[in-house]
Amino acid sequence: MxxxxxxxxxxxxxxxxxxxxxxxxxxxxxxxxxxxxxxxxxxxxxxxxxxxxxxxxxxxxxxxxxxxxxxxxxxxRKQTVKEYLDEWVESYARVNLRPSTYDGYKRTIKSYIVPYIGHVALNQLSPSMVDKAFQEMLDKGLAPGTVAGAKRVLSVALNHARKYRYMESNPARDTLTKLGKAEKTPDPYTPEQVRALMECVAGTDWEMPVVLGGLYGMRRSEILGLRWRNVDLENGTFGVVEQLPFHVPPKTTVIEEMAPPKSNGRTLPITDVARPFFEKQLAFLQAQKEAAEKAGTPYYDNDLVVCKSNGAPQAATWISSGFGKLLAGLEMPHIRFHDLRHSAATNMHQLTGDFYTVGEVLGHTLAGIGASLGMSMNFEAVTARYVDVRLERKKEVLDAYHAAIHPQPKQPDKQEPGRQRASRGKQKNSIEIGR
CATH class of the missing domain: 3.30.730 (GCC-box Binding Domain)
Structure with missing residues (x-):
């Protein structure tokens, strides 16, 4: 029997x-x-x-x-969950997902899945075993959002195992653990708060990253990969057509090739408010380069708008890890650097009501910008109204937002090409910043 x-x-x-x-x-x-x-x-x-x-x-x-x-x-029959996931993340995730997503999947599998159920035979894995793993993660103090992320990765991987007929069902989809709500996303900065931040970082290494992130909603990798060859000051435009590669080895001094952006690329207008910042940055970098040549020190000209003092590319971690410390020193509400992008999207939409053009400025799909703004609507019907968003309309939306901020760029000291670091000490601002 x-x-x-x-x-x-x-x-x-x-x-x-x-x-x-x-x-x-x-x-x-x-x-x-x-x-x-x-x-x-x-x-x-x-x-x-x-x-x-x-x-x-x-x-x-x-x-x-x-x-x-x-x-x-x-x-x-004898393959373990670890063996399957290690094979799956290389054969599927590495080929089909963005490098940053692939890297995140690998870290999630290594840190949050394998230690708990990696030893279990794949075809013997049950919902109760997965539930137990989730409970152990929560008991160890992991945030519900972290556990939910592990569940998403495991569910995607096991769904493929089911399609391959390695197992009869997907145990990760039949779990009973209630993970609750993830941590609340920080409120986006208002135009007044964006202005206050820009005034606080004026004359520091943070000025141009905050300008591009706070005024244009550019992604971190797009900012670090923006090159002067794609900036046309004469015609007042710049192109977001490439970005810094995800994996840049430490101490890299020369970038041979950039990566394509997440979107198909976009051309943005340089508004009257933003132009002085571009011009000041160009002059500053030229002075820095001349000072290095005069001193006989190496300078690596990567043509980058944002770079280190020797022209080498800035590490992505410089922005990610340093931004929180910067805000703490300025006594400003905590947000991630990426939340400057959300702030730009929210403020542009509130000022103009044109969510479609906002999406084009940010390089979002219709569904993507709708999700960012918390909107739900028939996007296909809206698309029929817009065949193309011309540069003039992007400029109108950006002008409305930038006019609401209108920060004044601080002029650099002509006798000193170096820049001060943004202070981490407590500073008083002329604009009261709400928490």
């Missing part, structure tokens, strides 16, 4: 919840011959009723008649 009974001390109910009572469960055990004539065994246990077990037995026996399915069962 391929279906066997087994006594357990703590039986689960139909919803998978432990009842605290002993009971009987049913296991399926099928012996079969592989296509090459060798003996093999298929096992799956824990069915609540004999009827469920018999039904599963009949389904598997029918599938085992197909040689391809039998070979798959044999190959995957």
């Amino acid at each position: 391929a279906v066997r009974t087994r006594q357990v001390k703590n039986k689960r109910d139909a919803n998978g919840v432990l009842t605290g009572r002993a009971g009987t469960v049913y296991d399926v055990n099928i012996k079969y011959a592989t296509p090459d004539g060798k003996k093999a065994t298929y096992e799956k246990g824990g069915f609540l009723t004999r009827k469920e077990a018999l039904q599963h037995e009949a389904e598997i026996k029918a599938k085992l008649q197909a040689p391809t399915f039998a070979s798959t069962v044999k190959a995957q």
Whole structure:
């Protein structure tokens, strides 16, 4: 008999919840011959009723008649969750996802999945095992958002395993753990707060990153990959057509090739408010380069708008890790650097009501900008109204936002090409900043 009974001390109910009572469960055990004539065994246990077990037995026996399915069962019979995930992240995630997403998947698998269920045989993984892993993560103090991220990655990977017929179902989708709400996203900065921040970082290394992030909503990698060859001061435009590669080795001095942007690229107008910042940055970098040549020190001209004092590319971690410390020193409300992008989107939309043009400025899809602004609507119907957003309309939207901020750039000291670092000490601002 391929279906066997087994006594357990703590039986689960139909919803998978432990009842605290002993009971009987049913296991399926099928012996079969592989296509090459060798003996093999298929096992799956824990069915609540004999009827469920018999039904599963009949389904598997029918599938085992197909040689391809039998070979798959044999190959995957001893594969662990770790072995499968390690193979999956390289064969699928590395090829199909952005480098940053692939890297995030790898870290999530290594840190939050493998330590808890990596040793389990893939075809023996159950929703209760995944639930237990989630509970252990929460008990160790991991944030619900972190656990939810691990669940997303595991669910995607196991859904592919189900499609490959490595397992019958996706255990990550049948879990019962309530992860609750993730941490609240910080409120975007108002135009007054963006202005205050820009005034605080005037004359420091943070000035141009904050200008591009706060006024134009550019992504971190787009800012660090913006080159002067794509800036046309004469015609008042610049192109966001490339970005800093995701993996840049430490101490890199020369960037041979940039990466394509997440969007298809976009041309943006240089407004009257933004122009002085571009002109000042260009003059500052030229003075810095001349000073290095005069002093006989190396200068690596990568043509970057934002770079280190020797012209080398800035590391992405400089922005990510330093921005929070910068805000703490300025006594400003905490946001991530990426939230400057959200601030720009929110402020432009509130001032103009033109969410479509805002999306074009930020390089978002319709659904993407709608999600950022918390909007839900028929985007296909709206698309019919816009065949193309011309540069003039982008300028109108940006002019409205920049006029609401209108910071005055601080002129650099002509006798000193160096810049001060943004102070981490407490500073008083002429504009009161709300918390």
